[in-house]
Amino acid sequence: MNRQTQPEKTLAILYQDSDIVVIDKPGGLLAVPGRGPAKQDCAAARLRRRLPKMIDQPAVHRLDMYTSGLMVFAVTAAAHRFLSGQFEKRAVVKKYTAVVEGVFEAPGGEIHLPYRLDVNDRPRQIFDPVHGKLGSTRWLKLDATESTTRVEFTPLTGRTHQLRVHAAHPRPQGLGAPIVGDSLYGSGKEGDAMLLHATFLQFLHPATRQVIQFDSRPPF
Template identity: 45%
Template sequence: MTRRIAPDNAPSLIPDFGYDPPDVPLAILHEDAHILVVDKPAGLLSVPGKLEGRQDCLITRLQAARWDALLVHRLDCDTSGVMIFARTKQAQGFLGQEFEQRRARKTYIARVWGEMAEDRGHVDLPLGSDWPRRPRQMVDHENGRPARTDWEVIGRHDSETRVRLHPLTGRSHQLRVHMLALGHVIIGDQIYATGPARDAPRLMLHSETLSLHHPATGELVTFRAPLPF
């Protein structure tokens, strides 16, 4: 039996929100002959969208400044933080394997609604698409793909909790749905939050660090993007 975890009053269809990407300069955290590391702003697509008027995106902006930038992975439009790009086909293939083989390690910071009672925990809930309400994802014990997240509290204040999230898998909307399943939706989430938890200037989710092996040296390197909230 498929188990759905979503607010009882969640809309049956997600409205098509207007796309108004931020007009901010590129924030390059690191570059060398093999890789580019960028701090993606919230509200900017990683790659061009399918709908009209959604061609402005991070890789387009980056390629205007660094023509050889190649996509390796993505972040959701509303998520900010560390993204890595390759500068050669060889580096792109190497970095792709870092993600596919789960050698890449990421941490995120989120502000979630309500005070979490425990200081740390682990979520192991399979996820799948909620097709009637796409792009929503849902906990699906029958057909979902394995999804695991470690979390730890780093602060509590005014009926919210600040947490550091360690995704052990890379499913679509994994952190958003896992926090929802715990009863602590990420503040500002226009897809999963309802009521006052929805009222924020942005999704309070930030890709804080990315650790992986450098494609040229094999050295384990870590990149960090400053927290914007």
Template identity: 40%
Template structure:
């Protein structure tokens, strides 16, 4: 049983460092977003601080192409002009990008790898939570591979085949291994085991908008 959704949303994004830049050129900027920072601003003025807001201060005209959950850290690419935005945006739309995440999950997984294939839909009574819905849900698949074990927890490399909201977080919970520190989908010891969501976007690959050459960016998880 999940914890009730909080009635108030406390937003206290980290301010140091203000921006972590992995790569920049005339077409794109790749950032390493910290956990706790929104990818884009919310409608409420109290939610104005975001990676996009900060990026625009340094790179006027920078456009958000994709997002990470507030509590997920890791790689995000932004476009510096419309041509680059359209080029990379289509790659995301047609699943031509490559993405991989590192996570620490509750429990010691017995197998070395696997595939989770469970359809997801919005849990309207507990929005923004998502839930498995075999009747109305959209197809969702995630691959996982063990890359490390420790007492009571397992470190995984996760590859989302589809890109549903909270996909990796819900899928890990459904197979009995919620991501540590996940305030939406973990409870009890799994929630208390970490002071942040232990999910990090560690790899991001796509074709560069200038010339179309494949590029791959990596980031080391801070946990």
């Protein structure tokens, strides 16, 4: 599976009102702009072109470039403050589906792994029980083939590359099964699609204060 730069028409808006926008981000598209002119095309920039009243920095969370799935963006500054507060308090429920390399017997569990940025190999994250910051993930085995396993991940913290690191790190601390297509932590090659999709998102709406939920089926 090849991961190409996504044409703008594929940025699917699932929900939109005067406070928030929820999209289904395609894999291969940045969530927010990076450094340099080549990394300015992103979900946030595309939304701002379509919604002139949206604030300059509407993102309240991130998905890795090659992770697809649900993201919520703020339209107003007030919505941004409210949503950001929910993410900081870990009040937002997120679930992901991934296909990982290998097959294992365990039906599920939790991973609690301290890790940090590898300053000599950015953006790779590395296990560090002394200086690392703890990341926690709940996982559930969904089904399997002869060589891969489909897993549901529920991150309990929001660390950089958390699911990718937790999947790839050797057992017993990690799952010992890198995500298929992950060229940084697994056997994926540059140009492969990474099989990780944000499937569920639940939070309080910034205006109504009511619980709002969204689901997205993985494209794999």
